[in-house]
Amino acid sequence: MPAKRARRPDDRPEEILDAAIDVFLENGFAAARMEEIAKRAGISKGAVYLYFNSKEALLEELVRRSAGRIATAANDFVARSAARDPADTLRQILRFAVRAMLDEKISAAPRIVIAEAPHSPRIAAFYRDEVIRRGSAALTQLIEIGAAQGVFRDVDPRIVLRCVMGPMLASVLLHHVFAAPDMPQPDPETLADEIADFILNGLVPRPEAAS
C-alpha cells in the first residue's frame, strides 16, 4: 500500500529494457520473471506495467529498438562508399558487424530472437522485415555494384547473405554460448579482419577460371 520511490525519470523505459535484456539472456524469455526484471531496473513489479503492457511487449520493444542497427549501418556503408571501393565497403561492414555482434549488449537481441522467433511469429516476422530483408538488400546492392566493376564474382546474393551473416552468427554463439576456456576466442578485431579476408577471398574472381 505504500509508495516509496521518487518521480519517474524519463529514462525508465530504457532502464527496464536494459534489465530485461539481462534477464532474458540469462533465463530465456519464458523463464524470465517480471519481478526479476523489475528488481534489476530498481522499481517494483507493478511499475513495469506502467511502461509495457506485457512481457511479450517488452520483448518486442527490445527487438524493435535494437533491430536494424546493423542493417542500417550496412545500408549506410553501401550508400557512402560502395561505388568507390566495393571490397573495402564489405570489409568495413564486416568489421562493424563483427564488433557489434561480439558486444554482449548488442548481440543480445539477435540471440533472443533466434531463441524466441521459432515460436513467436510476430517476432520472427518483425525481425525478418526489419533486419534480414534490409540487410539482404544492402548486400545485394553491394554485390551488384562490385560485380559490375568486375571486383566481385557474380554470385547469387542469397548465397552471399548466408556466407556473410553466417560467420557472424557462428561467432556470436561461439563467444557467448559455447565458449570454453580451452577454446580461446580470436580477438574481435582480428576476427573481423580475417572473416572479411575469407569472404572477400571467396568473392573475388579467380584469375583463371577453375577447370
Place this chain on the structure above:
Amino acid sequence: MPAKRARRPDDRPEEILDAAIDVFLENGFAAARMEEIAKRAGISKGAVYLYFNSKEALLEELVRRSAGRIATAANDFVARSAARDPADTLRQILRFAVRAMLDEKISAAPRIVIAEAPHSPRIAAFYRDEVIRRGSAALTQLIEIGAAQGVFRDVDPRIVLRCVMGPMLASVLLHHVFAAPDMPQPDPETLADEIADFILNGLVPRPEAAS
C-alpha cells in the same frame, strides 16, 4: 492370440523423442507440455517418466542422438578421403551438412539447442563437447592436411570453423525461422554446392599474393 500388432516396447523411447522434437519445435522448450508430448507418442503422461526422468533429460537425449551425427560424419569424411583430396572432402562434408540441416527433423535439435543453451549450461556444455569440439577437430585436421598439400591457404582454423558452421546456421534460420514467400529459398543441392564453392574459393591460395 489376436496378434494385436505387438506392443513394440523397444521403440518407445524413439517415439517419445520424435514427439518431443515436434513439440519443442512448435513451442520452445519451456512452453512444451509433457502431456502433449505423451499424447503425440500415443502414451500417457506418466509413461514418459518411465523412460525419461524429466523434461530436461528428454532434451539432453535428443541432443545426444542428433548432435554427433554431423560431427561424426565430418570426422569420417576426413579420415576416409582428406589425404587424397582435401577440397573434395570439404565439399562432401558441406553437402552432407547442408542437406542435413535443411531437413526439419535433423536441424531440430541444433535449433532447440541454440534456443536453450544460453540458459542451460548443461546443454551448452554437452553440445560444445559433442558437436562443436569434434566438428572443430575434423575441420582443423582437414585444413592442416590441405595446407600441407598447398591446396588450402594457411588460415586460422577457428576462422574456418566460423565460416563453415556459419553459412549452415544462417541457412537453417532463413529456411525454418525467417522464411517468407517473397524470399524464395535456393534449393538444398544448389545451396550446398554454392556454399562449398564459396568457402573453397575463400580457402584456396590466391595465385599472386595480394599486394
Place this chain on the structure above:
Amino acid sequence: MPAKRARRPDDRPEEILDAAIDVFLENGFAAARMEEIAKRAGISKGAVYLYFNSKEALLEELVRRSAGRIATAANDFVARSAARDPADTLRQILRFAVRAMLDEKISAAPRIVIAEAPHSPRIAAFYRDEVIRRGSAALTQLIEIGAAQGVFRDVDPRIVLRCVMGPMLASVLLHHVFAAPDMPQPDPETLADEIADFILNGLVPRPEAAS
C-alpha cells in the same frame, strides 16, 4: 479573468458519486476500478481519495444518499392521506415507487445493494435499517388504517410488504437485467397502475367470505 466556469468544488462529491453509480452498475462493485470512476468524474485517481476514504466508503455513501427516498416518500404519503383514502394512498405509493425503480439512476442503488449486500454486512444492515424497516413501517401503518376502515382485509403486514416490494423488485430486474427484445416491457405508467390494481384487488375484502 476569463471566467473559466468556476471550479465548482462543492459539486465534486456529487459528480464522483454519479460516476461511481455508472461504474458500479456496469461492472459490479468488486470489478469497478477507481481510475474509471475518477476518469468519468473528470478528475484524477488520487483526487477521489480527497473526498472518499475508500471504494467501500464510496458505495456506502451512494446507498446512504439514495436509500430511503422511496421509504421517506411512502411515509409522507401515509401521513398525508392514509386516513382519508387508504387505497388511493397505496396506489400513489406504488406509482411513485414503480416510476422511481424504472429510472436507471434511482434503481441503481437498490440493484447494487442486492448484488453486494449478501457479502457486505454493513451495507446489508444499513439498507435494512434505512429502507426496509422504514418502508415496512409505512406499509404496516397504512394497512392498519385501511383495515380499521374496513377497506383492506386484515392481512399480515409482512405478507403485504413482500407482495408490494416484490413486484417492484421483479420489475427492476426484468427491465434492467433480464430484458430481451422479444419480451417487451409494459410502459412504466401502465405497469404502476396495473400492479397497484393487482395488489389492491388482493387487499380488498372479498364481499362474501370465502368458505
Place this chain on the structure above:
Amino acid sequence: MPAKRARRPDDRPEEILDAAIDVFLENGFAAARMEEIAKRAGISKGAVYLYFNSKEALLEELVRRSAGRIATAANDFVARSAARDPADTLRQILRFAVRAMLDEKISAAPRIVIAEAPHSPRIAAFYRDEVIRRGSAALTQLIEIGAAQGVFRDVDPRIVLRCVMGPMLASVLLHHVFAAPDMPQPDPETLADEIADFILNGLVPRPEAAS
C-alpha cells in the same frame, strides 16, 4: 510435487459445486477465491481445474444445474392440473416455489445470479432463457386457462409474472440478506399459503365492478 489424495470419486464435481455455492454466497463471485473453494471441497487448488476450466465456468455450471428446477416444476404443475383447477394449480406452484426459495441451497443460485447477472451478460442471458422465459410461459398458459374458465381476471400476464415472481424474490432477500432478529420471518408454509392467497385474491374477478 507429491500427490497424496485418493482416487477421484465420481461425485467430485458435485462436491466442488457445493463448495462453490458456499463461497460465492459468502463473498460474491469476484471476491471468491478458488483456493477456498478447493479447500472446502477437500481437494487442491489445481484439482478444481481438472473439472472446471475457470471460475466463470464454475458459476455457469452452478446456474445451469439449479436453473429451471422451479420453472420446470411450474410447467409440470400447469400441464398436470391447470385444466382441472387453475387456482389450486397456482397455489401449488407458489407453495413449491416459496418453499424452494427459502431453502438456502436452492435459493443460492438465483441470489448469485441476481448479484452477477447485471455485469455478466452470459449469465443473464442464460437465466433469462432457462428460467424467466419458461416460468413466464407456464404462468401465461395458466392465466389463459383460468381466464377462459372465468376463474381468473383477464390480467396482462406480464403483470402476473411480476406479481408472482416478486413476492418470492422479496422473501428470499428478506430471509437471507436483510434478516434481522427483531423482524421475525413468517414460517415458510404460512408464507407460501398467504402469498398464494394474496395473489389469488388479486386474480379472481371482482363480483361487482369497482366503481
Place this chain on the structure above:
DNA sequence: GATGAATGAGGTTTCATTCAT
C-alpha cells in the same frame, strides 16, 4: 487542492511430477 507514478499484496491459472491403482 490536484496529480499520477509507484507500490505490492493477491488471485487465477498452468503444468512438471508423483503415485495409488
Place this chain on the structure above:
DNA sequence: AATGAATGAAACCTCATTCAT
C-alpha cells in the same frame, strides 16, 4: 508396464491506495 488424478509451486498481471511534487 501403464494410467491419469492429484498436487502445489510459481508467475503474470491488476488495482486500491499512497505520497512526492
